[in-house]
Amino acid sequence: MTGALAIETEGLSKSYGSMHAVRNLNLAVKPNRITAFLGLNGAGKSTTIKMLLGIVKPTEGSGRVLGKRIDYPVESVELRRDVAFVTEDKNLYGYMTVEQIIRFTRGFFPGWRQDVAEELLRKYELPARRKVRHLSKGMRTKLALLLAVSRRPTLLILDEPSEGLDPRGIEQLLECLVAQCAEGATVFFSSHQIAEIERISDEVCIINRGSLVLDASLDVLRLNWRQVDLVFASLPDRGDFQLAGVERIRTRGQQMSLFASGNVDAIVERARDFHATAIDVSPVGLREIFLQSVEES
């Protein structure tokens, strides 16, 4: 493992009895990038995040966040000085008012930016004297974001941050994440909102049933992943198209549809060899890549 990565795990696993929540996960999150962490419900995203923060202890494997070992309590406390975490359910202390929870959180972080906190308080229209228990989920999400951003984190980890936000709130969230990255922070967030991920992410990690099935830059995915639709007078054998880069083959009548993560030129060449009557190569979106990745695995 290298120290240059913001997050790195090696064989990280978590089991609850016979249920494997996370299996042999090898993550490598680059610093100063926005990395999206995708997966179906129950794929192991939240468990992974909790292991990174020392909330859940790994069954096997190891990991480092900002160079600190996650399974060493003292180092875990140290790393949390530089990490901000927005939890999945956004529940905060209901018995505190907004200004009390800001004062409480500020006490842990010497680099706290009160100007940022005040600006976000105004921008998000958060009532300073209202008890947190009386805030809507959207407002709690905004408050959690305020608490995360104002501490000036090196790494910002968010678990489904846009859940419960209205379109304006989502817009503000995305702007905030991009601004954080521009200021030098690393952003690692899980989400089900593919459109949002495509808008702001640099990197994508896809996890399924506890295992990492894809880790790539979004630019690389956009550049290399293609859907190739072929029509033949006489449909060739599927085995003839099992080339490097071919992730999935589907046939229907005289048509063959290939999903490829690269090597498209060779696929087209092979199609010509088999006298394809029509060849159509089209780019694919992250949604298709995600669905393909989780179905395939």
Add this chain to the structure above:
Amino acid sequence: MLWYKAWLETRTRFLISLAGMTALGCYRVWELDRNPEPWYKLDYYYFALRSGHQLITLMWIVAATLLLMGGLLREKALGVSSFTLALPASRRRLMGVRIGTGFGQGLVLAIVPWSAMFVTAALTGQARSIFQAWFSIVLLIGGGAVIAGVALLVSALIEGEYTAPMVSFGFAILCGNAPKSLEFVNPLGLMGGRAYLGGSNMLVRPIPWIHVTANLCVTAILVGISVKIVERRDF
């Protein structure tokens, strides 16, 4: 800042308990002084201690149990534990602050109501010795520490906002109904001071320091186990 959180989290329960215990304890002594039952005439301290002290003991158990509920397991049930655990504070420190707050408040809840009750008795002109108050406070704290330790352990073991206090109260009720032969190991026996408040020996014995120390040692073990459980647990 963790002390600030602990105070905000418990202040309502604590202040209500403190006001309630102080008011009821004082009222009990004042009311019994004004309208004494014939059998109370035996000795003022007898009825003041038997009645006032028992009332305070009962309320102390309820208050201390409720004050020591909470912590990370309750926060987990409420969905807040991840926020707490993502702060740069070790679990040991989180527990330390919680234990410090809970036991500190328990101490205040023993000293203030009893002192107020003693002052009320003094104002009616019948209190004779501050040792009586001191003795009872030591009994209350000595036995109560175990009850509080059990409440802390239960809160580290059992998830749920209502289940944990119910189990803790169950333990207290069990102690209250324990046979007399188990008096020495029963924290409620020490708290209530049954052995020292009899008609023939009304707090004339020396303070049972060995018994109190033994109870405090049991409390320390319960606290240690609770901290270990929380340190090892996944949230």
